[in-house]
Amino acid sequence: MKIILPNFCIFVSIVILLERPLLSKNESAVDKKPIEIYAEGGIEWDKNKKVYIAKKNAEATKGRLTVKADILEAYYEESSNKKSDIKTLNAFGNVLINDNETIIKGGKKASYNIRKEHFIVLGKKISLISENDSVSSNRKLEFWKSKNIAIATGEAEAIKESKYVINADKLVAHLETIKDGNYEVKKIIAYNKVVIKTNNEIAYSDKALYNKTSEICKLFGNVKLKKDESFLTGEYAEMNLKSGISKLLPYPGNKIKEQENRVKALINTDKNE
Secondary structure: OEEEHHHOHHHHHHHHHHOOOOOOOOOOHHHOOOOEEEOOOOEEEEOOOOEEEEEEEEEEEEOOEEEEEEEEEEEEEEOOOOOEEEEEEEEEEEEEEEOOOOEEEEEEEEEEEOOOOEEEEEOOOEEEEOOOEEEEEOOEEEEEOOOOEEEEEEEEEEEEOOOEEEEEEEEEEEEEEOOOOOEEEEEEEEEEEEEEEOOOOEEEEEEEEEEOOOOEEEEEEEEEEEEOOEEEEEEEEEEEOOOOOEEEEOOHHHOOOOOOOOOEEEOOOOOOO
16 A cells, blocks of 8 residues: 555645755755655554554655655644644664665664654664665664764674774764765764774774774773784774774873873783693
8 A cells, every 4th residue: 555645635734844854965856755655554544643654564755765664653743724744753663764875774663753864773683784884783773864973872883894893882973975875984982892803903992983084993991902812901092994003002192191000011922822
């Protein structure tokens, strides 16, 4: 079953009010299309609760954005002049979100605030995937489409093909749109139980900041760098992911302070030991 919202007089105002919020900077006027809802099991309209409910293999599309799930709920509000404006789209079961720039999959439940262009996706195997990057979580993933920010909470992981894997309790990924319309991670902030794996070494810390422009990852607090069987420990380190060179410092800027912890190296020269 398929519903195109402009087919009814109440839906005309929804299309007009939603055209602007659902379009990102990179979308053109060609994408100014009506909201379409598909469902194999039918679509209910509850006027009392002000919600449209699409059941069984439901799908909602608007321009380049597509949301798929077992069940979709579109909540709307009415203004004083009786015009309707959908404010929230909820998705339940096998959630898949695709805007032709990135894909969010693996969600059991999701909520989309249309005005803020803000997604909250819950599940045990959630992932946001672009061409060369991915951000995943086993609990919650938030995505601000207009701000290009993704936040993964709960055993979060960020992967850059052939460069690094970052694990932490929480990851904040700042994205940028590249020429082909795809997303690419430009900055990552990692919080708590941070583990960074590259082709050369493994690093541990309380917090980390990765910058794509400089290809440097800064680590803060309880830092440990491990390469083969050797360790470096301290409170601050910088990993150059491009050159493969890492350096450990007592603290950012390497300015000497009184009673500051020194860096420490433990080098294992006997691999058979």
